Amino acid sequence: MKLYIKLLTLLTISIFFSCEDVIDVELQKAPERLVIEASLDWEKGTTGNNQTIKLSTSSAYFAEDQNTPVTNAAVKVTNTNSSEEFIFASQNNGSYTTTTFNPIVGNTYDLEVIYNSETYIATETLQPVTDITRVEQSTEKGFDDEILEVSVYFNDPEDEKNFYLFRFKEDGDLFFELEDGDDEFINGNEVDWWYEKDEEDNQGEFTSGDRVELEMYGISEAYHNYIRTLIEQSEGVGLFGSTPVALKGNCLNQTNADNYAYGYFRLTQVVKTNYTFE
Incomplete structure (x- = not known):
């Protein structure tokens, strides 16, 4: 009986590997631009x-x-x-x-x-672009009230439409994070724009001694629409995500x-x- 089982096992393995074929998939090629x-x-x-x-x-x-x-x-x-x-x-x-x-x-x-x-x-x-008035840390404004976030404060100019691009990068990180914004609901007010590391993307949370570089750009409405789509696509396709095009x-x-x-x-x-x- 043991010999029969061994022979059956060897035969099954042999059939499995003999049926394995290499499949060449022809990928679509976009024109060089x-x-x-x-x-x-x-x-x-x-x-x-x-x-x-x-x-x-x-x-x-x-x-x-x-x-x-x-x-x-x-x-x-x-x-x-x-x-x-x-x-x-x-x-x-x-x-x-x-x-x-x-x-x-x-x-x-x-x-x-x-x-x-x-x-x-x-x-x-x-x-x-307006000036950054101050930068502070807290644990009260982010999605998780137990981890640190950094807040950038600035005064949005009155009587004009403003669009912003924020760039955050911690020392040692390979990539920076981009966020876009506008003053539709904050026009003429002091703005507190906070940034918190995203644990869902396997980013380590901020801790004491971490240094982060902050950049704030004044951008046009057309570029704001472009960069918003780019940011959404870079975050991947989810339930509410945009399909990359x-x-x-x-x-x-x-x-x-x-x-x-x-x-x-x-x-x-x-x-x-x-x-x-x-």
Whole structure:
């Protein structure tokens, strides 16, 4: 009986492995597109002259080489109020830089990128940002009243529509967290914008001695709508989550509309600070 069971087991294993076939799944391939990372951020207290725009091409999700810089484009930004032009020079690694940019709040700027004989155009207005008045810690404002959160305080300007982007990053973390906001229900008031680590994403909660970098950007309504969708998609598809789709920015191909670019041209003013938990 034991011998019979052993033979039956060996026969079953043999049949199982002999039926195992390799299945090649043909994945859909999207066309290669230009990716434009053009975030011209003017930090308060600086001249804002040094700016960088990054260009690359999209690649397949499972591609071995994800680094696909574009080095042979022509990049220019023009202040449409003054007609002042700023040429961004290629650094031969996908970065295009200038040291002469002149940021003026409220002025409108055009971005022009010429690549593979096609011209991409985007337009944005430089948005102001209010000052951060103070930063505090507490355990009273977050979802969990037993763990620490950090609060950024600022006064929202009256009689105007404001949109914000917040960036939080703890020392030692590989990635930063982004949150967007507007003043629909807080216009003209002191605002307390708090941030708490999300335990559901396996983030360690804040503890004494942790240092977090805080950045607050003043952004346009159009960019707010774009970044909100991007943040929602980055959080994954859940019961109430949005289904990920190809997200188009404001960089339009004037030569061939079907060959649109990924990315966005934004112009913001930003305030930065940091906080160490007690």
